Amino acid sequence: MNSKKISLYGLLIALAFIFSYIESLIPMPFALPGIKLGLANLVVIIAMYGIGVKEAFVLSMVRILLVGFTFRDPSTLLFSFAGGLLSWLCMTLLMKLKMFSMIAVSIIGGITHNIGQIIVAIIYVNNPSLIYYLPFLLISGVVSGALIGLLGALTINRLKKIL
Amino acid sequence: MKKNDLYLIAGILLFILILYLLLHVFKSEGSRVVVTIDGKEYKTFLLNEDTVFTIRQEDGQWNTFEIKDGYVKMLEASCPDKLCVKFNKIHYNDETITCLPNRVVLRIVGGEENDIDAIAN
Numbered sequence: 001m002n003s004k005k006i007s008l009y010g011l012l013i014a015l016a017f018i019f020s021y022i023e024s025l026i027p028m029p030f031a032l033p034g035i036k037l038g039l040a041n042l043v044v045i046i047a048m049y050g051i052g053v054k055e056a057f058v059l060s061m062v063r064i065l066l067v068g069f070t071f072r073d074p075s076t077l078l079f080s081f082a083g084g085l086l087s088w089l090c091m092t093l094l095m096k097l098k099m100f101s102m103i104a105v106s107i108i109g110g111i112t113h114n115i116g117q118i119i120v121a122i123i124y125v126n127n128p129s130l131i132y133y134l135p136f137l138l139i140s141g142v143v144s145g146a147l148i149g150l151l152g153a154l155t156i157n158r159l160k161k162i163l
Numbered sequence: 164m165k166k167n168d169l170y171l172i173a174g175i176l177l178f179i180l181i182l183y184l185l186l187h188v189f190k191s192e193g194s195r196v197v198v199t200i201d202g203k204e205y206k207t208f209l210l211n212e213d214t215v216f217t218i219r220q221e222d223g224q225w226n227t228f229e230i231k232d233g234y235v236k237m238l239e240a241s242c243p244d245k246l247c248v249k250f251n252k253i254h255y256n257d258e259t260i261t262c263l264p265n266r267v268v269l270r271i272v273g274g275e276e277n278d279i280d281a282i283a284n
Contacts, residue, residue, distance in 0.1 A: 073243060073264060075263075076263075100167050100168055101164055104167065104171045107171070107175065108171075121263070124263075124266075125199075125202060125263065125266060126201075127202070127259060127261065127270065129258070129259050129270060130259065130261065132186055135179050135182050135183040138175070138179045139179060142176070142179075146172075
């Protein structure tokens, strides 16, 4: 690993970290954890396309760990890891298929993130009726995923040179 | 944006719609609210009796909820995120208010099938 790579990873992690912080400042009118823009996922998806899927995975996990211990309760770490892992897996698969654009990949990332979180929530509080929130979470995942994907597609071409 | 993207988005939206309809078509009015802490049943309240109750846990955490006109609403809680307080009031079978930090769940139970049971008994 050369110094350019080290500084790039540091920069991207810091960026994802700051995005999570900004997002934690925006109050959400909805009662559902998981309904949010997912700004930090912009960094993850750009790393995915610009550097590589493995690097994006490490970036995503480091971000979750940092954010979990700073802006959120560490008890939410489990949910974040489940969401982060599932969405990374599904986005990687969809990306490798090369049939879809960044927007579709990002939408899949958004909804699988919510699916992962709700599965863990159902197991954690032993309450299957949380499944009733899934349609709302999925709609939120589609909207925020599409926005992030659009932003990502606009940004990636301009960043290609330095990544 | 590719053509495939549109197919995928249309498919996802259709899936969400079907899921929503499946989950809500069988919705029925509840008669009781069950309070569970950490997945274990704590106490059950009747929806037709208006009350304000505070759930106190051994670790000092607490949640206050209200039953009024058959609806249940979380009024106050000791949790840091206060998400449970933002939940809409609940009334239908299987609707829940969840406080993840305190691991408290309020869940509506006892719709029509329980009334039939009551008659059978």
